[in-house]
Amino acid sequence: MRHLSTGVLIIGAGGAGMYAAIEAARLGADVLLVDRSLIGRGGATVMAQMTVAAAVGPAGSDHWTHHLADTLAAGRGLCDPALARLLCEDGVEVIREMDSWRVGWARDGAEFRSVQAPGHDRARCVYVDFLSTGPAVSKTLRAVVQRTPGITRIGDVLVTDLVMGDGAVTGAVGTHIETGEVLTIAARATIIATGGLTRLYRRNSASANMGGDGYALALRAGAELIDMEFVQFFPIGHLAPRLIGMDPIMWDPFRYKLGGRLLNGLGEAFVDRYGSTDDGKYVITRDLATYAITKEVEAGRGSPHGGAWLSFRHIAPEALREAFGPVIGKLAAAGIDLGRDDIEVAPIAHYHMGGIRVDTAMATGVPGLFAAGEAVGGANGANRLSGNAITEALAFGRAAGRSAAGFAGGSGFRADEAVGLAGAEGPACDTAALFVRLQAVMADYVGPFRTAAGLAMALEAVLGLRAEIGAAPPGRPGPYDLARVDWFDLRQALLVAECVIVAASVRCESRGAHQREDYPSMDEAWRLNQVLRLADGALTVTRRAVAA
Amino acid sequence: MSEVAVLVIERGGQAERFEVAFEAGQSVLDGLRLIRATVDPGLAFRYSCLNANACKECMMVLDGKVIYACTARLEAREMRLGPLPNKALVRDLVTAIAPPDERL
Ligand SMILES: Cc1cc2nc3c(=O)[nH]c(=O)nc-3n(C[C@H](O)[C@H](O)[C@H](O)COP(=O)(O)OP(=O)(O)OC[C@H]3O[C@@H](n4cnc5c(N)ncnc54)[C@H](O)[C@@H]3O)c2cc1C
Ligand code: FES
Numbered sequence: 001m002r003h004l005s006t007g008v009l010i011i012g013a014g015g016a017g018m019y020a021a022i023e024a025a026r027l028g029a030d031v032l033l034v035d036r037s038l039i040g041r042g043g044a045t046v047m048a049q050m051t052v053a054a055a056v057g058p059a060g061s062d063h064w065t066h067h068l069a070d071t072l073a074a075g076r077g078l079c080d081p082a083l084a085r086l087l088c089e090d091g092v093e094v095i096r097e098m099d100s101w102r103v104g105w106a107r108d109g110a111e112f113r114s115v116q117a118p119g120h121d122r123a124r125c126v127y128v129d130f131l132s133t134g135p136a137v138s139k140t141l142r143a144v145v146q147r148t149p150g151i152t153r154i155g156d157v158l159v160t161d162l163v164m165g166d167g168a169v170t171g172a173v174g175t176h177i178e179t180g181e182v183l184t185i186a187a188r189a190t191i192i193a194t195g196g197l198t199r200l201y202r203r204n205s206a207s208a209n210m211g212g213d214g215y216a217l218a219l220r221a222g223a224e225l226i227d228m229e230f231v232q233f234f235p236i237g238h239l240a241p242r243l244i245g246m247d248p249i250m251w252d253p254f255r256y257k258l259g260g261r262l263l264n265g266l267g268e269a270f271v272d273r274y275g276s277t278d279d280g281k282y283v284i285t286r287d288l289a290t291y292a293i294t295k296e297v298e299a300g301r302g303s304p305h306g307g308a309w310l311s312f313r314h315i316a317p318e319a320l321r322e323a324f325g326p327v328i329g330k331l332a333a334a335g336i337d338l339g340r341d342d343i344e345v346a347p348i349a350h351y352h353m354g355g356i357r358v359d360t361a362m363a364t365g366v367p368g369l370f371a372a373g374e375a376v377g378g379a380n381g382a383n384r385l386s387g388n389a390i391t392e393a394l395a396f397g398r399a400a401g402r403s404a405a406g407f408a409g410g411s412g413f414r415a416d417e418a419v420g421l422a423g424a425e426g427p428a429c430d431t432a433a434l435f436v437r438l439q440a441v442m443a444d445y446v447g448p449f450r451t452a453a454g455l456a457m458a459l460e461a462v463l464g465l466r467a468e469i470g471a472a473p474p475g476r477p478g479p480y481d482l483a484r485v486d487w488f489d490l491r492q493a494l495l496v497a498e499c500v501i502v503a504a505s506v507r508c509e510s511r512g513a514h515q516r517e518d519y520p521s522m523d524e525a526w527r528l529n530q531v532l533r534l535a536d537g538a539l540t541v542t543r544r545a546v547a548a
Numbered sequence: 549m550s551e552v553a554v555l556v557i558e559r560g561g562q563a564e565r566f567e568v569a570f571e572a573g574q575s576v577l578d579g580l581r582l583i584r585a586t587v588d589p590g591l592a593f594r595y596s597c598l599n600a601n602a603c604k605e606c607m608m609v610l611d612g613k614v615i616y617a618c619t620a621r622l623e624a625r626e627m628r629l630g631p632l633p634n635k636a637l638v639r640d641l642v643t644a645i646a647p648p649d650e651r652l
Contacts, residue, residue, distance in 0.1 A: 038596075038603070038645070038650070039646075041596060041605060043596075046597070046602045047600045047602045047603075154652050178638055178651075179652070183652075206598075207596040208595060208596050241573060247597075247602070334573075429589075433585050433589065475590075480642045482584065482590065483590045
């Protein structure tokens with residue numbers, strides 16, 4: 001066993017965690033940044049390919065208040081307005097600071113080049129061409145983290161539990177994946193920046209490290225989760241033909257640039273039947289597009305693999321070449337010529353609106369525990385606008401870094417139970433297969449369309465899986481033991497899945513990303529947030545009026 | 549129309565054979581993940597982004613050449629996989645690839 005100690009412990013080195021590290025360190029804190037994968041490589045940030053929303057246009061062309069109005073409207077009445085404001089207002093500063101760090105936002109002369117993504121009232125989404133936004137953001141932050149004094153970085157550290165002292169979080173326990181060694185980390189303040197939960201679903205845009213760990217860590221430490229029923233599905237995830245080396249969400253940026261058309265299995269345009277339009281401009285929101293595609297498939301009008309066709313065939317070859325740049329060549333290697341071929345797309349789990357409940361200082365309510373990025377809930381309500389997630393990660397990361405640097409620290413370090421579990425030896429268990437079963441349950445019963453009966457089945461299945469994994473990880477600690485890693489992932493993921501299912505079961509209405517087939521309309525009486533807590537091993541749900 | 553690939557994987561000096569059914573277009577990483585989910589959850593290899601070729605963690609050796617497992621295609625033949633030769637071996641196909649100042 002190894003013991004480390006630090007001022008500020010940051011769990012997760014995506015956009016939120018790295019920005020938090022930079023901010024805390026430049027305020028003088030001693031920072032330890034850990035990630036279960038390599039630093040800056042493991043999560044959603046490096047995978048993002050599209051755009052980042054912030055009101056950074058030339059003076060007079062936009063203002064963060066317009067961005068805020070769009071964000072609140074998209075959130076269908078459930079956003080925490082103070083968090084949404086922080087995203088939009090501070091978003092401007094962090095996007096500019098990223099520019100000063102030479103991230104390489106595409107430009108027209110002196111101004112940032114921007115596109116209008118659906119749900120935004122004007123062009124507000126900046127990007128790094130072509131499909132390079134996330135890699136550029138990650139690389140830039142990594143470089144700043146490396147040159148900022150006071151930050152220690154360690155990869156291959158899987159945090160499995162937080163450590164409580166006298167009523168405060170005072171550090172964490174984890175496993176060093178490379179060696180299997182158990183680690184204890186004492187910290188004055190701890191920031192959860194572990195990203196989202198979309199790995200819980202069969203079809204997703206997630207990396208292997210997005211199983212919702214941070215939600216479970218926070219819940220077990222006594223923090224509250226909010227809006228857990230709102231999982232965003234990305235409507236036009238790549239479905240067929242099989243494409244490798246490209247992310248399944250890759251089509252969206254080209255929709256911004258070129259429009260493109262969705263067609264059903266019969267070759268008919270259909271989004272107008274669901275109250276939107278698709279005539280050359282990309283305006284349909286994510287929740288509505290997901291709904292429209294799913295309903296066409298249910299009505300027997302899906303594409304061969306069960307989705308919809310996305311077509312750019314009506315676009316001139318020169319325009320295709322200009323918009324797609326080098327991507328045209330990659331597509332050609334996979335046998336796809338967009339002038340000739342349509343491709344199949346379908347909804348995939350993409351982002352989580354819900355998460356750890358925080359105030360604008362990113363404080364969780366448990367002293368010493370802060371959170372940032374996709375791990376946080378509340379800013380985006382029931383539906384997120386495209387481009388808001390990276391801005392959220394950066395702005396909230398900065399805020400969390402500042403708060404954590406200023407936190408005096410708690411006392412006590414009760415780590416025995418967590419250390420015991422991290423080093424425990426249990427019977428063999430097919431953990432990889434169990435995770436696949438969990439993904440099937442979530443996809444089949446807890447996807448974008450839900451019913452009371454389906455959710456009840458899902459809950460039973462999740463409790464069954466929990467019984468199957470037992471109380472201890474398989475085998476004994478050793479180097480790079482993925483069967484054990486999967487066991488720890490399942491332990492967290494099953495708790496997080498339970499949160500999503502319970503919150504979805506109680507909300508008897510349809511709103512944004514949460515659609516109940518048995519309660520198909522939005523109900524004003526449900527303009528409420530649901531807050532979850534874990535008390536003596538049991539989940540409790542309470543309703544709270546939306547913050548003013 | 550699924551085909552079968554034979555993955556011969558170097559595991560601590562021993563070669564182990566796995567047969568995996570696959571669909572045209574799938575990656576070597578898809579095959580490795582299928583082995584974990586159906587045969588041996590303990591088989592070790594590194595990956596994060598699965599398909600995006602963004603994390604650059606899935607480097608290994610295929611038939612003597614360094615590849616990314618998530619972009620190399622599975623083929624209906626024997627494919628020999630081993631860990632990177634110039635890095636310290638951790639387990640199976642996993643080597644110590646993190647920069648030295650980012651290790652414990
Ligand atoms: C493919 C894809 C494309 C996207 N495109 C866009 C886009 O164009 N624009 C936009 O605004 N948003 C986009 N999003 C959403 C956006 O990228 C994310 O919401 C955002 O990057 C989250 O940043 P983060 O720092 O909170 O989390 P992440 O970047 O996911 O980082 C979390 C880190 O925590 C680590 N971690 C997790 N659990 C543990 C643990 N237990 N112990 C230690 N470490 C742990 C992970 O390994 C990971 O490195 C996209 C998401 C995906 C998946
Ligand atoms: S799995 Fe990420 S690059 Fe291959």
